[in-house]
Amino acid sequence: MPVAVDTPAPGFRLAATGAGAVGLDDLLRGGPAAVMFVTDDCPTCELALRRLAGTEVDVTVVCEAAAAGAARLAQRTGFGGRMLVEPAPYDTSRAYGLEAVPTTVVIAADGRVAETVVGWDAPALSRLLGTPLGDRPPLRKPGCAAKSTYDAVQLAADAAGEGDDPEAMYELGWTDGLPTIAPTPERVAAMLAGRDPHASLGPVPPGMGEATLERLAACAVLAGCRPEHFAVVAASAEAMLVPDFNLHGQAVTTQPAGQIAVVNGPVRHAAGLNAGMGALGPGTRANATIGRALRLLVSLTGEGMPGRLDRSTLGNPGKVGMCVAEHEERSPWPPLHVERGFAAGASVVTMFAGDAPLSISEHRSGTPEQLAAALGWAAATLWAPNWWPIGAATLFVICPEHADTLAGGGLSKDDVRRAIYEAVRRPAGALRHGEFTARVAAAADDEPIPKWDSPDDISLIVAGGEAGRFSAVFGPCVGMDWTPISREVR
Amino acid sequence: MNYVSPYDPAARTPVEPAPRPDSLAGRTVALLDISKNRGAEFLDRIEARVRELGAEVERYRKPLFSRPASGELIERIAARADVCIEALAD
Numbered sequence: 001m002p003v004a005v006d007t008p009a010p011g012f013r014l015a016a017t018g019a020g021a022v023g024l025d026d027l028l029r030g031g032p033a034a035v036m037f038v039t040d041d042c043p044t045c046e047l048a049l050r051r052l053a054g055t056e057v058d059v060t061v062v063c064e065a066a067a068a069g070a071a072r073l074a075q076r077t078g079f080g081g082r083m084l085v086e087p088a089p090y091d092t093s094r095a096y097g098l099e100a101v102p103t104t105v106v107i108a109a110d111g112r113v114a115e116t117v118v119g120w121d122a123p124a125l126s127r128l129l130g131t132p133l134g135d136r137p138p139l140r141k142p143g144c145a146a147k148s149t150y151d152a153v154q155l156a157a158d159a160a161g162e163g164d165d166p167e168a169m170y171e172l173g174w175t176d177g178l179p180t181i182a183p184t185p186e187r188v189a190a191m192l193a194g195r196d197p198h199a200s201l202g203p204v205p206p207g208m209g210e211a212t213l214e215r216l217a218a219c220a221v222l223a224g225c226r227p228e229h230f231a232v233v234a235a236s237a238e239a240m241l242v243p244d245f246n247l248h249g250q251a252v253t254t255q256p257a258g259q260i261a262v263v264n265g266p267v268r269h270a271a272g273l274n275a276g277m278g279a280l281g282p283g284t285r286a287n288a289t290i291g292r293a294l295r296l297l298v299s300l301t302g303e304g305m306p307g308r309l310d311r312s313t314l315g316n317p318g319k320v321g322m323c324v325a326e327h328e329e330r331s332p333w334p335p336l337h338v339e340r341g342f343a344a345g346a347s348v349v350t351m352f353a354g355d356a357p358l359s360i361s362e363h364r365s366g367t368p369e370q371l372a373a374a375l376g377w378a379a380a381t382l383w384a385p386n387w388w389p390i391g392a393a394t395l396f397v398i399c400p401e402h403a404d405t406l407a408g409g410g411l412s413k414d415d416v417r418r419a420i421y422e423a424v425r426r427p428a429g430a431l432r433h434g435e436f437t438a439r440v441a442a443a444a445d446d447e448p449i450p451k452w453d454s455p456d457d458i459s460l461i462v463a464g465g466e467a468g469r470f471s472a473v474f475g476p477c478v479g480m481d482w483t484p485i486s487r488e489v490r
Numbered sequence: 491m492n493y494v495s496p497y498d499p500a501a502r503t504p505v506e507p508a509p510r511p512d513s514l515a516g517r518t519v520a521l522l523d524i525s526k527n528r529g530a531e532f533l534d535r536i537e538a539r540v541r542e543l544g545a546e547v548e549r550y551r552k553p554l555f556s557r558p559a560s561g562e563l564i565e566r567i568a569a570r571a572d573v574c575i576e577a578l579a580d
Contacts, residue, residue, distance in 0.1 A: 183493050207502075480556045
């Protein structure tokens with residue numbers, strides 16, 4: 001119960017948000033004092049302070065918060081009056097028997113409590129403080145529990161018990177190192193949106209745990225996906241479990257490669273994928289979480305956890321998850337899925353294996369052929385400087401300005417592929433250093449060796465912001481006998 | 491708290507390895523080359539050492555290091571050999 005009227009008001013001395021400290025004695029020196037207790041997380045307190053801001057009311061606010069929280073509250077509400085900081089364990093609030101905030105206590109000059117108002121009550125406070133506080137609704141609004149009435153730490157612990165504790169996920173090992181969202185039955189059901197939870201996409205290498213849709217949905221929840229992302233996650237998982245993708249080899253190799261999902265078609269918009277500025281991330285939930293869900297499927301359901309069955313020497317930051325959407329609307333060429341035989345209006349995901357993206361800055365090339373050669377030569381050291389040909393599919397992401405230059409010069413996607421393929425060659429004799437291929441070993445010194453076996457090993461998509469001449473190429477995953485796999489998103 | 495596990499319990503059941511033989515003398519040892527670079531060189535040395543211990547040696551090879559051995563190959567080795575040694579090299 002709040003301190004009763006006519007009983008002595010408990011003394012206090014608290015730090016002010018500006019500087020110095022203020023005690024009750026200081027406040028009473030000029031006569032009666034009004035003290036309003038607030039917290040930094042109560043909407044009604046914010047309302048009260050906004051209404052008080054700019055008035056002539058002489059009220060001292062005592063804020064149950066750390067100094068920074070109190071200062072932020074003053075800033076948010078525009079309250080420029082005197083504010084004192086009452087940090088945990090809130091001794092002053094307890095002494096005043098505070099139950100709710102805001103609570104306004106008027107203390108007479110003799111130090112006794114004259115009157116108390118709980119909550120926002122404009123008429124009562126106008127009278128109490130001797131200043132009209134206006135008649136804008138709401139005139140009355142209850143507040144929140146004072147922080148002194150509950151144990152904030154215990155409250156957080158209780159909430160954790162309700163399934164929102166990242167620490168619990170860490171203890172279970174259901175993480176890639178970043179916090180994950182607890183896959184409660186309710187969240188998993190929402191992710192599934194009526195799909196059969198027991199339907200199976202097959203075993204996930206390397207540990208061969210079975211990918212039921214329910215387990216896949218659990219991975220999607222953990223990753224932070226929303227239900228509208230799940231169709232892309234499911235189609236991607238289906239694609240990467242096709243044996244020709246050789247997920248087994250990718251999952252256990254000492255190479256850094258992870259799995260890259262390239263998304264085409266209308267589902268890019270439905271899922272909220274970003275194909276424009278910053279397309280390779282970070283910044284967009286759909287891109288970040290869809291790629292992450294796929295990696296969690298490999299790491300958890302598939303048991304391919306880095307450092308255990310995943311033996312990658314270094315890994316790569318893109319292995320947390322990599323999902324790229326092609327900027328079809330900005331591309332001068334047919335999109336990847338159309339090149340791969342799907343209808344233009346279809347939504348399709350194509351899975352690649354690859355290392356981190358290498359940025360290619362190229363601002364000066366005068367002709368499309370020069371630009372294509374520059375893009376190709378930037379990729380010449382991929383895998384290893386003398387490893388020619390690479391012998392694996394290589395994914396280039398062409399930025400819009402580069403695409404304009406290439407297409408403006410009349411080059412089709414096939415022309416660009418061929419230009420890259422034709423440009424990047426070195427004589428075998430120059431490649432016989434350190435690690436080199438059997439083809440280089442067997443060739444005459446002056447035989448030109450291309451970086452790729454064929455133009456068909458070069459995949460091109462367009463993505464990125466309008467401004468800037470920065471394309472990228474993903475380092476390839478070599479020696480795995482994998483091929484890109486596409487699946488329609490349904 | 492009740493969570494939906496991303497794991498498949500069936501894939502997490504530990505499998506006991508077969509007991510190690512006390513001696514290789516008179517046993518048949520399968521040497522499996524996984525087609526990793528220079529794996530055969532390594533197995534040549536192993537073969538010499540194992541023969542010194544009195545074992546018979548049979549050599550096997552799977553086509554690609556990054557794919558699991560086929561069920562057929564595993565069964566063939568299991569039917570003929572007492573011990574299998576697999577080489578990882580580079």
